[in-house]
Amino acid sequence: MNNQIIKKCIEQNELQLSNWDKINHYWSVIFALTIPILFIINKTIDLINKTERPSQDGDIYVFAIPILLSFLLYLLQKKRLRFKIVETNLSIDEIYKIVDDTAKELGWIINKKSSTHLTANTNPKFTSGSWGEQITIIFTENKILVNSICDLNKKDSLVSMGRNKKNEQTFINNIVKANH
Secondary structure, eight states, X not given: OOHHHHHHHHHHTBOOOOXXXXXXXXXXXXHHHHHHHHHHHHHHHHHHTTOOOOOOTTHHHHHHHHHHHHHHHHHHHHHHXXXXXXXXXXXXXXXXXXXXXXXXXXXXXXXXXXXXXXXXXXXXXXXXXXXXXXXXXXXXXXXXXXXXXXXXXXXXXXXXXXXXXXXXXXXXXXXXXXXX
């Protein structure tokens, strides 16, 4: 994560993904759109070939329901990229002490640590209900931005069984405790 990406994350309050990571993150949206796309292709081919097939009563549902589902999935996945923000006057050393404690508590594997940001991931057991999470923390003046999403380097997952929320909330609660 370079300074330009970090700046964009801060400005948009949203985790910035590479093109491949976007495909991975929004895979469920793309998958939900396959039926309507195939439906449109089929109708277009019929139109080109001048093949008349009467529309069935349920045709609209085959088209509309997956479009609605994909729109809802898009909104859900988009929301997951938003950062949670916590204000603090702690020094970077104090923050990293809290990061280390939280990492130990939640089983984070820290991948990158710098004065501007931190990335970590988890490698949970098979029975945990999650393939793993990807944690991003960005440090700005008097603010910390926190995000946890399903790990984009592992199998696609729509649910983390509450682990993403737990990653964010535990870290934020630890920062808030240290502020007092």
